[in-house]
Amino acid sequence: MGSKDNLEEAREELKRADHLIFVSLKYTRTVDVIRSVIERLIASLNFMIDALLELAKEGGLIDSMPQNNGLKCSVLRAEFKHPEIADMLSFYTLLRKISRADYRKREEYRRHVTMTAVTEDGPVDISIDVIKEYYEKALSFAEFISQLISPVENPQ
Template sequence: MEEALYNAFEELKRVDHLIYVSLKYTRTCDIFKSIIERLVNAIDYGLDALLKKLEQDKKIYEIPDQPGMKCSVIRQHIDDPDLHKIIDFYLLLRQMNRAEFARAREFRRHVTMTLVIQGEKVEVNIDNITEFYKQTKDHLAYMRKLTIGT
């Protein structure tokens, strides 16, 4: 459980570096894709920690491998609206990670990655990706509080 949380916060450190160092000098959609992938990994580690806590408390007997199953098991056993919002955010990031995208204004301050998710156009720029990072950081702090209480 602690190892999964440790891995989650290590992924956040990598995202921090990508946003505040790599993105400053590179400004490409490839950096956005890498950031989204790392955010997905970080939340995935957090969900693993929650599942290990449920297994430790003998509420579940086996931890599922598929992300969709992980989310549904957590929704079934933990009735927390904030956690459900985290899961929805995680599923959105996963869709963003898999979606086809178009590049615009690369190598400029207003670099934009345009995605189509469920028929809806979503634009990702430096401000959005930074907000996703801050949300993920808050979500992982909340998951840490749920699992180990600090």
């Protein structure tokens, strides 16, 4: 898959996350939907990371694509010095920690439904407002990567 194909897949995952947030979560208000949104955001960021790695490979910066997520992040940190990419990788790591962590549910079926993930760094509370912020952050990363991949096609 090329960098543009990966970016398109990332956008598709973001569309799915958008639907989960603005339709499913609005009406169900459950932690399971919050977890599903987190999984969609992780999948989207995975595609963005793969798009950047493809870009690096096409540009001759790397010889082969690493398969391990940790190696992918290390290679991107070494090859791309943009602070936005460092932020994206930190965000990606945080989401993966949250996804793997034990969690508690609070106020399900109410406006203030909250998932509390217990990570090694301490508890992380994720409410509807926080998950919307995470979604917006992922959208901005997708736009940034789109600019990197096709700067002429996407002028802003």
